Amino acid sequence: MPDNQNTENTIKDADTIADFTQGKPSMVERVQHALHVTPALVPLIVLTLAVIIFGLLLGSKFFSPFALTLILQQVAIVGIVGAAQSVVILTAGIDLSVGAITVLSSVVMGQFTFRYGLPVGVSIFFGLLAGTMVGFLNGWLIARVKLPPFIVTLGMWQIALATNFLYSANATIRAQDIDKHAPLLHFFGEKIKIGGAVFTYGVIFMVLLVILLTYVLRQTAWGRHVYAVGDDPDAAELSGVNVKRVLISVYMLSGLICAFAGWAMIGRIGSVSPTSGQLINIESITAVVIGGISLFGGRGSIMGMIFGALIVGVFTLGLRLIGVDAQWTFLLIGTLIIGAVAIDQWIRKVSG
Numbered sequence: 001m002p003d004n005q006n007t008e009n010t011i012k013d014a015d016t017i018a019d020f021t022q023g024k025p026s027m028v029e030r031v032q033h034a035l036h037v038t039p040a041l042v043p044l045i046v047l048t049l050a051v052i053i054f055g056l057l058l059g060s061k062f063f064s065p066f067a068l069t070l071i072l073q074q075v076a077i078v079g080i081v082g083a084a085q086s087v088v089i090l091t092a093g094i095d096l097s098v099g100a101i102t103v104l105s106s107v108v109m110g111q112f113t114f115r116y117g118l119p120v121g122v123s124i125f126f127g128l129l130a131g132t133m134v135g136f137l138n139g140w141l142i143a144r145v146k147l148p149p150f151i152v153t154l155g156m157w158q159i160a161l162a163t164n165f166l167y168s169a170n171a172t173i174r175a176q177d178i179d180k181h182a183p184l185l186h187f188f189g190e191k192i193k194i195g196g197a198v199f200t201y202g203v204i205f206m207v208l209l210v211i212l213l214t215y216v217l218r219q220t221a222w223g224r225h226v227y228a229v230g231d232d233p234d235a236a237e238l239s240g241v242n243v244k245r246v247l248i249s250v251y252m253l254s255g256l257i258c259a260f261a262g263w264a265m266i267g268r269i270g271s272v273s274p275t276s277g278q279l280i281n282i283e284s285i286t287a288v289v290i291g292g293i294s295l296f297g298g299r300g301s302i303m304g305m306i307f308g309a310l311i312v313g314v315f316t317l318g319l320r321l322i323g324v325d326a327q328w329t330f331l332l333i334g335t336l337i338i339g340a341v342a343i344d345q346w347i348r349k350v351s352g
Helices: 002-021 027-037 041-058 065-089 098-114 120-143 149-168 175-181 183-189 201-219 221-231 233-238 243-269 280-290 302-322 327-348
Strands: 191-194 197-200
Touching (some): 041 327, 065 098, 065 197, 065 201, 065 243, 065 280, 098 120, 098 175, 098 183, 098 243, 098 280, 120 183, 120 243, 183 201, 183 243, 197 201, 201 221, 201 302, 221 243, 280 302, 280 327, 302 327
Antiparallel strands (some): 191 197
């Protein structure tokens, strides 16, 4: 009888230990898991808090339809290029040439129209083709030759930048000439007024692009392959994913999107200049990082990138309206970048 009682006590103790080890997750663990499942949640919270704070400080001056749509206009180019950067970083790569591809595509569109006298539609096609082919070259060197993405795109950045200046002879095509002879180049800069809000076709294109890429990345086999390659390329290869083909297609898509950004930039600034868009590389990476897309690949969303770009836009406009020195904007954005990477490392422990 005592032996049976001891056996029952032992079983109860084992059950107690099992219950202890399988206890409910703490609040911190639940938050960590939620952020891991929805990476865009952090930038959305930061964006909401920023809008509320600046709204309280500035009132109707900030919450006016004109001010809010102005933010969208200011981040349209960065948002489009950020979308290109996002699909690359999701594969655990990086594209430092996005800014140079954007400008090169715009220069090709302008030069083909004004130097060679081609119809503007044909010139735009060749500009889009130029961006796509530079992206293909990046992808081929990375996927086939096995060169590091950082080195390849750093070199391509310099090559495309030099090509911009050499091909255009460092000459700017003026806005007046474009308006007179090739108004289609200004298409993305045309404005639509809805009440007090002012939208451009560039903003509309950015929104539609984000919606399309969000669907493609989440609902198609190609999109799932992009995440798989970023998460673990070797495992993806063993699962039947053609990793090389996915990488090449990603960099080609990035080049094409950057070419559209070049077209939109002509509409935004009015002219075709080889010196424009010097900071787009950094701005696109900033939007991606603040937007919760992991630099290690395989995690994040295009929607988060847009939230990251809007955060920068809100801080820039809000601090300008307050009258604060512009350097504070860089300080805050730098802090957000470091904080975003730190949060990403913390979130990654869930799957570690």
